[in-house]
Amino acid sequence: MTADLSVAGAGAGVGGPLLDAHLLVERGTFRLDLPLVIDPGEVVALLGPNGAGKTTALRTLAGLIPLSAGHLTLAGRDLDRPGHRVWTPAERRPIGVVFQDYLLFPHLSVLDNVAFGPRRQGLDRRRARERAAGWLDRMGLAEHARRKPRQLSGGQAQRVALARALAVDPALLLLDEPLAALDARTRLDTRVQLQHHLAAHAGATLLVTHDPLDALVLADRLVIVEHGRVVQAGDAATITAQPRTDYVARLVGLNLYRGRADGRRVLLADGFAVTVAEPLRGDVFVAFPPSAVALHPGRPDGSPRNSWPATISGIQRHGDNLRVQLTGPIGVAADVTPAAAAQLRLAPGQPLWAAVKAAETRVYPAG
Template sequence: MSPYLDAHVVVRRPGHTLDVRLTAERGDVVAVIGPNGAGKSTLVRALAGVVPLDDGRVVCDGETWDAPATRTEIRSRGIGMVFQKEMLFPHLTALGNVAFGPRSRGVRRRAAEERALAWLARLGVEDLAGRRPAQLSGGQAQRVAIARALVTEPRLLLLDEPLSSLDVGVAMALRLELSRHLADFDGVSLLVTHDALDAMTVANRVLVIDDGRVAQDGTPAEVARQPATDHVARLVGLNVLRGTSAGTSIRLADGTTLVSTTPARGEVRACFSPSAVTLTVGEPHGSARNRWPGRVTSVAPHGSAVRVHVDAAAGLIADVTPASASQLGVVPGAEVWATVKATEVSVYGGQ
């Protein structure tokens, strides 16, 4: 049986080619992640029909949208789109914006507005139905944009960094609501994001694109457990150190050495959690075999912890408690020592 979405997207540009194969089933929420310039937004726009394919095909729900001799118009594809900026019609009210989709498909005004109001209610903004976009906050406007995308019951929902322009608190609340609505969505959702929380909490699959190609495709747990690229490892909050391993000793790019408990030979990536990094003011005297002096480059809240970046071993991330951060005097510019136990280090690659 053919997958609900079966796509091979090839888009050629000077100096860069996007060549991505993607299949998905009904109900799948696929987070698309990767570094800037990898081709994530191009993939979304090609599926929508905004960017024409140079090769490949797009088939959704048994209907061919793109093929060598076929090209379906955007309005006939049955898609919903949400962008980083909500892009609402400024002259229409929130109700008018959401009702626009059904109206453009021939639904009578009253019925279209009833459907629109129901979706505004589901997104918690029905009381704002009479306001125009300029009278809405960023979070309110994005809720309206999501309602506008879902009210037409699309077969394919494309979300291009819909939460990235919102404040942290607003984004978190909307992320929870979006996750709930996508869980009930009967089509396929593609969510382009730079936020690990989106990939790990909203999606049931993660597609990693790097330099126009698929670098990894798996469940959030699989990708977090064994990320295929440095970008993904850092995105999910792991320290990634590249080096050359001989046995359990890894010589890092900056000339320092890291010890693991996994024998390997050749080029490897050593990964460990920020919570595995211990910071001290003076040189430590414990059992940890991996220790580096460094300078704090940034400090920021991270959930219930404090995330500290240290310029040791080509760059380390440490998560410490607020009490520890205060006791150590961790501020940008402070000199610290970072230690990691060999048992906390996972090694990928090599032989």
């Protein structure tokens, strides 16, 4: 793959959304059905499990996969509308792309990598290099202009790739897992820098990522896809407070169950009843964080309103704590400190009791 996607200038600003698309793509047995609207200056994160359709969506926007139906309008201009036989090739789209592996030209200097897009737009060598130099200066990379990509660190290569994409003044910037190739420390620093540069970008930005932290830090809005369809969309606060699928719950670190509420009692699908803090009626979701789950060697007495026998199926390190996976009437994840784990002598296959206070639960309508 070359950087030809980053070589068309952005269209004139228009009122309303900058990107207005309904991506309908059929590839064998897989079908993508994704409405997508992004305003000028807005960053939208597209998340989902492997095979959900994220890559198909990105490649369709970039012009590498044609729509089967629907439309793709950017800056007031139809780029792909099969019903009207409109199709714009990748190299003529006002789009910049930062690939997961950056895909810098190894034989070109950093300066000429960034100047490549402006040259393709028709600028002469001098003016293209002037524009590239300006972008490298903004990225804090001016002193690396004459280096080759192999002489850069991972964080530096990521910023060069971003400069190359932005140097063509794209109406739409596509970021494909832009931080995935970096080590943990470099990722932290580069995420902060990327946040700064995206805030200054006047066009629309779509961030494709598996990492919820990247999405929460960098994006204004999240769109979550599963099996080619949107399952949830909104700002981070709404989605983290009220996940609506198991994938979303795992993404934001919550235990999630669906059941039928009758006041403060919720009967889950497998017949297990949970007492919750807020009274509701009808189909609901019940959620609580792993940190709300207390583990006991025997049946607990006292305040917990929900307790049940469980068996440890796995233990993994999770930040400073341990995450314990439990089977039983309901599957659940619990976070415990290493000290508590040692005191309880936790081990796979061990029976114990789990408890969650009603006050620690969230309950909200499933409809």
